[in-house]
Amino acid sequence: MAPIVLLIPLLALAGAGPPGGKPATTAWGVCADCHEQVAAPFARSTHGRLKSWEVRGGEVGCAACHGDPTQHLDTGDVEGLVRFTGDPAGDSAACLTCHASRGAEEWSAAAHAHQLACTECHSIHTVKAPTSTCASCHQEVQALMLLPSHHPVKEGKMTCASCHNVHRANPGALRTEGRLNDLCFTCHQAQEGPFIFQHAPVEEDCTICHTPHGSVADNLLVANDPVICLQCHSFHFHMGKKPVDTAGTVIVGGKPYPNVLGKYGYSMSFGTKCTQCHTKVHGSDLPSQGITSQGRNLTR
Amino acid sequence: MRRVIHVSLVLALLAGPALAQTTGTVTVGGRAVDDHGKAERAAEYLPTTSGSELQLVLEAAFDKLFIAVSSDAREGHDQVHQLAVDINRLVRSHTSFTRLPHRLVHDPLLNLRGAVKMPVVTWSTDLDPTARYRVNYDLLDHRTDLQIPSAGWLTVSAVYREQWREGHRQALALSHCSTCHVLSQTRKVDERTRDAGVVAQVRGKAWKLEGSFISREFEERAPAPTRTYELAEQPALRQPLFNDRIWYDSRNGPLPYGVIPPSEKDTATLRISNPNLAGFSLALSAASTRLENLTTNNKVDFDALALAVGRRLGKKGTFALRARSYSIDSTDYFVDVPEPKAVAGPYAGKSYYERYGFQPDFLRQSAIDRDVLEASARLSYRLGKGSSLIGEYTFQNIDRANYEVAPDKTDTLLQRVKLALTARPVKGVNLRLEGVAADIRRPFMTQNTACQPGPLQTTPVGSPILPGSTQYFEIYASRIGDMTASPSSYVELKGSAGLTLGRSTTASLSLRRWDGDNTDQDLTQWSHTTTAATAQVAWAPAETFQAFVAASAGKRELESWVCVPLMDG
Numbered sequence: 001m002a003p004i005v006l007l008i009p010l011l012a013l014a015g016a017g018p019p020g021g022k023p024a025t026t027a028w029g030v031c032a033d034c035h036e037q038v039a040a041p042f043a044r045s046t047h048g049r050l051k052s053w054e055v056r057g058g059e060v061g062c063a064a065c066h067g068d069p070t071q072h073l074d075t076g077d078v079e080g081l082v083r084f085t086g087d088p089a090g091d092s093a094a095c096l097t098c099h100a101s102r103g104a105e106e107w108s109a110a111a112h113a114h115q116l117a118c119t120e121c122h123s124i125h126t127v128k129a130p131t132s133t134c135a136s137c138h139q140e141v142q143a144l145m146l147l148p149s150h151h152p153v154k155e156g157k158m159t160c161a162s163c164h165n166v167h168r169a170n171p172g173a174l175r176t177e178g179r180l181n182d183l184c185f186t187c188h189q190a191q192e193g194p195f196i197f198q199h200a201p202v203e204e205d206c207t208i209c210h211t212p213h214g215s216v217a218d219n220l221l222v223a224n225d226p227v228i229c230l231q232c233h234s235f236h237f238h239m240g241k242k243p244v245d246t247a248g249t250v251i252v253g254g255k256p257y258p259n260v261l262g263k264y265g266y267s268m269s270f271g272t273k274c275t276q277c278h279t280k281v282h283g284s285d286l287p288s289q290g291i292t293s294q295g296r297n298l299t300r
Numbered sequence: 301m302r303r304v305i306h307v308s309l310v311l312a313l314l315a316g317p318a319l320a321q322t323t324g325t326v327t328v329g330g331r332a333v334d335d336h337g338k339a340e341r342a343a344e345y346l347p348t349t350s351g352s353e354l355q356l357v358l359e360a361a362f363d364k365l366f367i368a369v370s371s372d373a374r375e376g377h378d379q380v381h382q383l384a385v386d387i388n389r390l391v392r393s394h395t396s397f398t399r400l401p402h403r404l405v406h407d408p409l410l411n412l413r414g415a416v417k418m419p420v421v422t423w424s425t426d427l428d429p430t431a432r433y434r435v436n437y438d439l440l441d442h443r444t445d446l447q448i449p450s451a452g453w454l455t456v457s458a459v460y461r462e463q464w465r466e467g468h469r470q471a472l473a474l475s476h477c478s479t480c481h482v483l484s485q486t487r488k489v490d491e492r493t494r495d496a497g498v499v500a501q502v503r504g505k506a507w508k509l510e511g512s513f514i515s516r517e518f519e520e521r522a523p524a525p526t527r528t529y530e531l532a533e534q535p536a537l538r539q540p541l542f543n544d545r546i547w548y549d550s551r552n553g554p555l556p557y558g559v560i561p562p563s564e565k566d567t568a569t570l571r572i573s574n575p576n577l578a579g580f581s582l583a584l585s586a587a588s589t590r591l592e593n594l595t596t597n598n599k600v601d602f603d604a605l606a607l608a609v610g611r612r613l614g615k616k617g618t619f620a621l622r623a624r625s626y627s628i629d630s631t632d633y634f635v636d637v638p639e640p641k642a643v644a645g646p647y648a649g650k651s652y653y654e655r656y657g658f659q660p661d662f663l664r665q666s667a668i669d670r671d672v673l674e675a676s677a678r679l680s681y682r683l684g685k686g687s688s689l690i691g692e693y694t695f696q697n698i699d700r701a702n703y704e705v706a707p708d709k710t711d712t713l714l715q716r717v718k719l720a721l722t723a724r725p726v727k728g729v730n731l732r733l734e735g736v737a738a739d740i741r742r743p744f745m746t747q748n749t750a751c752q753p754g755p756l757q758t759t760p761v762g763s764p765i766l767p768g769s770t771q772y773f774e775i776y777a778s779r780i781g782d783m784t785a786s787p788s789s790y791v792e793l794k795g796s797a798g799l800t801l802g803r804s805t806t807a808s809l810s811l812r813r814w815d816g817d818n819t820d821q822d823l824t825q826w827s828h829t830t831t832a833a834t835a836q837v838a839w840a841p842a843e844t845f846q847a848f849v850a851a852s853a854g855k856r857e858l859e860s861w862v863c864v865p866l867m868d869g
Contacts (some may be wrong), residue, residue, distance in 0.1 A: 006674035044359050049366055050391045055447040056505075069372065086686060101501075101508040108581035108610025109620040115722055117474040137732065138798055139810035142832040143852035152345040153375055153688055156372065156380060157400045162603075169608035169622040170585070171674070172693075177587035178602055185363075187463065189493050189518040190560045194591060194598045196664055197631050199637050200703060201785075204666035204744050208785055216856075218405065223858055231652075231785035231826065234750035235774065235861035238480075244415040251793070252479065253538045257421040258413050262699045265414025269422035271478070272411040276482055277474040285596055289529065290477060291545050291637055291652055292772040299474045300557045 031062045033070065042125045055098060065094055065124070086121045091117035109169040121166075134160040144214035151212065151220070163212070181206050195283030197296050202282050203231070229274045236270040243267070324358035326740045331374070340403035347375040347401070350592040366833075373731045377401040377436050393444040404433040404469050412482055418536040426484040435467035453503045459514065461495040469774035472559045477542050477549070478533040487558065490520035497567075509572045515630070526554040544642050544652045561595040581610040588627075594794035600630040600668060616682040623675040629701075630666040637661050658773045669701035686724030692716055706820070707744045713741040713864045728800040736792040743786040743818065750863035751781030751823055781823040781863060790816030810834045824861035 032039030039062075042048045051057040053279050057297055063069055069260050071080035084091045096104060107113050121133045135142040163183060165175040176183040184206045185192040191202070195224075201208040210220045217224040223231075243251055245258040247262035259265050275281060280298040289296025333352045339348040356371040366386040369458045379399045386392050391789035442460045471487035474480065497514030499586065532546035533539060548555060559802035571585035589602040604626035611619045637660035639651035647655045648672045674696040696717040715736040723731045802816050812835070816825035836850035 010543055019464075043363055044366070044368075049386055049389065051449070053452045054324070054389060054447065082413055089618075089682070096575060099502045099575070100581070103761040105510075105571065105573035105575070106581075106583045107616075108575070109583070109608035109622050109678075111678075112619065113610065113719075114618045114682070115666060115690065136798070136808075137796070139808055139834045139836065140794065140812040140832055142836045143832060143850070143854070146850070146852060148341065149344075152400055154810075155345045155400065157345060157398050169353065169620070171676070177567060177604070182589070189516075189563065190520065192518075192563060192565075192591065193561070194563075194593050194600045194666065194668070195561075196598065196635065198664070198666060198668075200667040200746065201744065203666060203703075210661075217713075222464060227858065227860075228785070230861045230862045231858075232746040232749055234781070234865055235780070237865040240865055241416040241420075244417055246420065250419050250421055252415075252419050252421050252535065253533070257415065257423050257479070259421070261411070261417040262415050266416050267414070267421065268411040268590055269414040272406070276407065276409060276412065276472060277480070279472045279558065281475075281669070284559070285433075285593070285638075286557060286559055287547055287796060289474075289547055289549075290772070291493040291547055291639075291660050293776075294637055294662055295635065300556075 018272040030073070038125045045125065047124060084117070084124075086117050086120060088114050088117045089121050095122075106166045106169040107167050111169075111173055112166045114248035118278055134164075139215050144211075147216055149216070149220050156225055179205075184210075184212075191282040193283050193285075197280075197287065197298060198283045198284045199281055205278060224270065226274045232275075236274075239267050239270040241266055307719050322358070322360045324356070326357075327353075327355035329353040329355075340405050340434075342344075346398050346401050347378045349375060351375055355636065366506065390448060391444065391446055395440070397441075398439045398515075400435075400437050402435045402437050402465075402467075404435060406431060406433050406470055407484070409472075409474075409482055409484055412480075419533040420479065422480040423726040424482040424484065426486070428486045429789075431468065431470070431486050433467070433469045433486070435465050435469060437463040438466075451653045455501045455503075457499040457501075459497050459499060461493075461494070463491075465489055465491040471558050474528040476529065477546055478530045478535055479536070481530060483527055485525055487525045489520075490522040491518070491520050493518045506574050506576065508571075508842075510572045510573075511570075512567075512569045516565040516567075517562075518565070520560040524556040524559040524854045528554045528555050539645070540643050541645040542642075543640055543644075544647065544655065546640070547638060561593045563593050565589060565591045565593060579611055581608075583608040596633070598631045598633060600666075601627060601630050602626065607619040613679075618678075618680045620678045620680075621675070622661040622677075623673075625673050627671045628668050630669055632666075633660050633664040635664055636676070637822035656771055656773075658771070659851070663755070667700065667703040669703075670697045671696045671776065678796075686722065686730065688722050691718070691720075692720075704747055705742045707747070709742055711731040712743055715739050730796075730798040732794070732796045734794040737790075739789050740785075740787060742820065743784060745782050745786070746781045747782050747786040749781065749783050750779055752778045752865060754782055775865075783823060783824055783860075784818055784826060785827070785860075786818065787816030787828065788820045790814060803835065806840045807837045808835070826860045826861075826864075827857075827861065829857045848868050 003109055024255045032043075034263050042062075048061070048149040050064075052060050055061075055064065065082060065084075067080070067082040069081065082094055084094070085111045092107070092113070096107065099118075100107070147150070150160075151289045153160070161175070166173045168175075170176070172180070174180060174183050176186070206212075209222060211222050212220060215221055218227070221228050222269055226235075243263045243266045245263040247260050247265075248258075249256045250259045251257075261268050278288075280300065284298055284300060288297035289295075290300040291296060311750070330350070330352050331347075333343075333348050335342045335348045341780040342348075351374070355809075356369065358369045358690065359368075360367045364387065366384075368382075368384040370382045371379070375398055378401060379397070381398075382394070382396045384392075385392045391714065394645045407427070409426060412424035413424050426777075440460075440462045443457055445455055445457045446710060447455045467489050468486050468490055469484055473483050475483070481586050494517045495514050499512040501511065502509045529552070530551045531551070532542045532549040534541040567587065567589045569587045571583060573580045573583040574580075583606075585604075585606045586610075586665065586739060587602070587604045587606075589600075591600040591602075592598070604624060606624040607622070609621045613619055636657045639653055639660075641651050642648050642655075653659055678690060678692040681693075683689060694714070696714040698711075698714075698729045700710040701710075702710075703720060705712055716732065716736060718736045720732070720734040723733075792812070792814045794810070798806065798808040800806050812830070813834045814828070814830040816829075818825070832851040832852065832854035834850065836848065838848045839848065840846040
């Protein structure tokens, strides 16, 4: 609970002296006379609370983005104001005045730059849900998230922004300074190791086996086990052994064992689900049992 | 199947004289749920009990203090809470807490019921057959920014993230030789991850410098499950003929399995940027990560340099370039495999190595070690309002240190071209078309992983009773087929159309086709095609009322040749 402890002394600063700079309210107060519906939520927004010392040029409030309102106040004419019309370059230029050094440093090289104006995703005066913002263009991704296996996005426990930062120039706009795998390991550390006994595709790229936006197969797999495994491996050679044809009980070492599946029993044992035995497909520090496989079979 | 009925009552909080700038809403509701006993399938992350629901959104603005609170709680393990505090812009903090259940499948292992005529059997034992597995996931995320008026150019931030996974899951362990016996038991899960760090940002007139250091600790606090492996006996004869080829068995007593090692990961980043340097936007960054397995002291080092450049070309064109070079270097690990001696049979007193000449010891060199250079260049041209044309070329070269993807070749070269058109032909209609074509020379491949060329041996395999029989390591070494789940080329086509109908209704249709294959394999072929279509209509006649209908159809075809070794040892 360290963050809560951290907050306590910070809350004590609430009564500290004036930080300097004019409060935002003086700048937009005059606009609120006519634009009350916009001004009320804006006053509580981050932009509405900005102090002039935070902003280069010191301009805060409506005029910081919309420009000098003098002509508009005199004549009602909107031509002199900066208006946000959905032009990617024009709208973004106004935003980047501040945000080029506040989180959008790589925006000009990012995938969405020049296609989208900031205002197509961000609602400056109110708040838009990030998921619905992305889904308005990426319907196919939204559809994948409705498949049986998915990350908890539609349940409201993650958003697209949990993994993506569209303001960065990273491949896939991934929210990581490392590789895609590093992003996955942000939440799935148990699979990171690094292990002694490794599985090469895990080291290569998580998306060889997993499809992160949604899957019909379990555990966000590209295909269910054993199909996913058989793209790189042959079937277990024990599958070819001659089975006991009849269902019933088999006595081995004086002990009875059920062979309820008859002649299909052995092939079903070795051909249904590889991970029933090879449980540690992401790697392990412990050897499998066989010396002949050098302990590398990822069963322990 | 899961059915949920929600009933909600929204109460608007009225502003009172004492808190003139306080606003908020409280939503009280309830739900009735029926999951037909398959909660892990129908509601992987959702509550499956009927009950009350509460949503709260509250903002309070004082002279020098702003607090925003939001809560969404359905049951004890399904909650999202957020707290934002702004103290006169000097201190700005955001804290969120998310809790969700994650239901896990319980495999009954009923397919593990087989027998062959030697006789040898496969079987399973579930020590907790009625258990329903679930892990509760909690995430606390916090960031506090500090900035003072006399040094507005400097922002120092503290970040903290803590993640818990608590619950129980199925733990399987295989013991083989005397039989193939999979044991299932319940294991406790108690994983903790802590990220703590600082971020400092220095903003000059044009340049910005940002540095961060984040330290992560991960541990699984719950003990690993244990298993007493079965006695290493030749299965048909029930004689101790296999002692020379088994690393451990019942004589070693209970042994842990499924161990999750604790680890530490430190990440440092540094970025310098300028939004307008002679007409170019420029961001140069470096990242360095050190990961260590605290049990084995295995380490992985990651070091990267990246460059992002953007520039406008005239009034309508833009150019962007991104490049990154990184290297990964990890610890080699010498695996010293024990060499027990056979206690019975014709080779009693000899180790497996002494009899067959197979040296099981090896130096593990990781497949992760590599040098990578990647770059992309993008040109875009604005055709008109809401319309643009974009072309992009991407290049990536991976040179692995220890892993071959083709005979004597460790490198993969990817080249990808993308063309995208966004258009708004008439008001209320949006169109997006995108095509991607990629060529991957020597994609990730598993060499000699399948397909023996023919009968190796007519005698039974692996029995010390028949000394001339083929051993497992010889079977592995005889495989000649290269296989993969990665394409050597693919084409992806995407299209979507959006239509705005009046002020409250929107409709959209999207189509996607991905078609890839791999022709680099020597004996087998691989291809994968996905076709998907989604249509949706949204109706939002009022701010508090929205209706949404969507239909999606998808088809996937995977063609991958499978090798089935026939062996009747």
